[in-house]
Amino acid sequence: MNNSNQSEKSNKFIVAAAQLTPVFLNKEKTVKIACKAILEAGKKSAKLIVFSESFIAGYPDWVWSIPAHKTVQLNELYVQLVESAVSIPDDTTGRLCKAAKDAHINVVIGMNEKNSETSNASLYNTMLFIDENGIILGKHRKLMPTNCERLIWAQGNGDTLKSYNTSVGKIGGLICWENFMPLARNTIYEAGTQIYVAPTWDKGANWLGTVQHIAREGSVFVISCCMTLHINDLPEELKKIYIKGKEWVSTGNSCIINPSGKIIAGPLDSKEGIIYAEINLQEIIAAKRSFDAVGHYARPDVFNFSVNTKS
Numbered sequence: 001m002n003n004s005n006q007s008e009k010s011n012k013f014i015v016a017a018a019q020l021t022p023v024f025l026n027k028e029k030t031v032k033i034a035c036k037a038i039l040e041a042g043k044k045s046a047k048l049i050v051f052s053e054s055f056i057a058g059y060p061d062w063v064w065s066i067p068a069h070k071t072v073q074l075n076e077l078y079v080q081l082v083e084s085a086v087s088i089p090d091d092t093t094g095r096l097c098k099a100a101k102d103a104h105i106n107v108v109i110g111m112n113e114k115n116s117e118t119s120n121a122s123l124y125n126t127m128l129f130i131d132e133n134g135i136i137l138g139k140h141r142k143l144m145p146t147n148c149e150r151l152i153w154a155q156g157n158g159d160t161l162k163s164y165n166t167s168v169g170k171i172g173g174l175i176c177w178e179n180f181m182p183l184a185r186n187t188i189y190e191a192g193t194q195i196y197v198a199p200t201w202d203k204g205a206n207w208l209g210t211v212q213h214i215a216r217e218g219s220v221f222v223i224s225c226c227m228t229l230h231i232n233d234l235p236e237e238l239k240k241i242y243i244k245g246k247e248w249v250s251t252g253n254s255c256i257i258n259p260s261g262k263i264i265a266g267p268l269d270s271k272e273g274i275i276y277a278e279i280n281l282q283e284i285i286a287a288k289r290s291f292d293a294v295g296h297y298a299r300p301d302v303f304n305f306s307v308n309t310k311s
Contacts, residue, residue, distance in 0.1 A: 011281040013168055015195065016046040017225040017266065018274050019254040021233055024058040027084040031056060031092055034109060035099040041274055042103025047132070047168045049107055049274070052227035052254075053176050053199040054125060056092065056111040057084040059227065061201075061249055063148040065241040073237075074151075081152070085123055087116035088139055093128065101134030106166045110175065110199040113141070115154065125153045125175055127199050129164050137164040142175040143184060159311045163191035169281050173197035173223075179210060187307050189218045189294045194284055196220040201227075203253035208267060216261040219287035221279050228252040228272050259287035 018037045023029035034051060041049040053059060060081055066074060086092045100107045106129075113126035125142035141156025161184065163172030172193035178184050179198055188196060196218060198211055203226050215222040229250040231239055242249070248270055255266030256277040265277035291297055 012278060013047040014045050014276055014278050015168070015221070015223060015256060016041045016044075016049040016274050016276050017223050017254040017256060018049055018051045018055075019225060019228055019252040019266075019268050020051070020055070020272050020274075021228045021230070022055050022058045024229075024234055024238075025080045025084045027057045027086070027092060030058070030084075031095055035095060037274060038096070038099040038105060038107055039103045041276075042105045044276065046105055046276060048166075048171070048195065048223075049105055050197045050223045050225045051107075051109040051199065052225045053110040053127075053201050054112050055109055055199075055227060056086055058112075059201050059229070059250070060112075060149075060152050061229070062238060062241060063151055068151065077238075078152070081112055082114065082121060082123060085112040085114045086126075086128075087114045087120070088126070088128060089136060090116075093130075093136060096128070097130055097134035097136065099134075100130045100132060104132050106130065106132050106168060106171065108171065108173070108197045108199070112153075113139070122154050123152060124156060125149070126156075127173070127175060127197070129171065131164075132167050137166070138162065140173070140175070143178055144181070146177045157311045158187075158308045161187045161191070161307060161309070163188065163193040169194040171195045171197060173199070176200040176202055179214060183305070183307075185214065185218065186294065186305060189220070190305070193218065193220055194281055195279075196222045198222055198224045199226075200224055201250065203251060203267075208253065208255065208263070211255070212257055212261040212263070215257040215259055216287075216291075217293055219259045219284050219292060221259060221281075221284070222257040224257070225254045226250060226252050228270070259283050 129137040145153040163170040
């Protein structure tokens with residue numbers, strides 16, 4: 001095989017988005033689902049799999065519905081959320097790392113993370129990066145929880161805004177509405193990101209427009225992943241907070257987008273599944289010929305940009 005063919009082959013590979021439902025507030029059972037999906041994607045020759053925001057062990061959607069004065073109920077739910085959260089590293093991350101190594105696949109997965117460096121009682125909205133050898137590359141803590149989410153999650157720092165070198169190129173990204181933050185996006189672009197991951201709770205036409213814009217703006221492949229959550233997947237006390245007759249708390253809408261902003265897999269709606277797409281990193285170079293936000297369009301002679309990476 002000549003060098004050009006070898007180069008072309010190494011730039012092409014399969015990526016996946018796991019639109020699955022966690023066992024709500026049950027870390028052990030949710031990790032089993034994640035590990036099974038990792039192994040399944042590996043068997044289908046995927047080199048990267050991305051899970052949704054706070055997949056382990058569920059997005060605390062109650063913050064949008066339960067009034068702040070319901071202290072007893074909110075305290076009980078928060079205790080359950082902390083008890084189902086992850087410390088990095090711990091036995092949970094060990095199991096995820098083993099699955100990644102066994103499947104020989106890179107993994108990005110959202111989780112509720114304890115502040116294990118201090119009290120173990122505050123939470124971050126975190127995505128964890130694991131390489132195909134089962135090694136933890138790093139984590140990103142959501143910079144700015146949105147609106148009512150601030151009652152649950154602490155703010156992340158600039159030191160987790162980065163990309164990671166992997167066997168499939170540089171992977172970086174932001175969580176849900178962080179993706180609306182232009183300077184945060186620019187930081188991820190400047191880190192050389194080629195595959196931009198966007199675990200999310202948002203979905204629908206407006207969100208799809210956002211991630212399609214990001215793909216074009218950054219000349220990157222984007223993997224947007226949201227969990228499915230049916231009303232029957234919730235504990236009985238939480239079913240009561242929703243309007244009678246409501247079926248879906250989250251319909252998913254996960255998708256994979258190329259650097260021109262075209263959706264090449266998905267969006268998957270109102271059902272569980274793993275979606276796959278073959279990508280070619282050379283498409284990124286082709287897209288940047290016309291527009292490179294952190295290259296020939298950056299204009300450092302006009303704009304100054306810096307990030308505080310101190311924790």
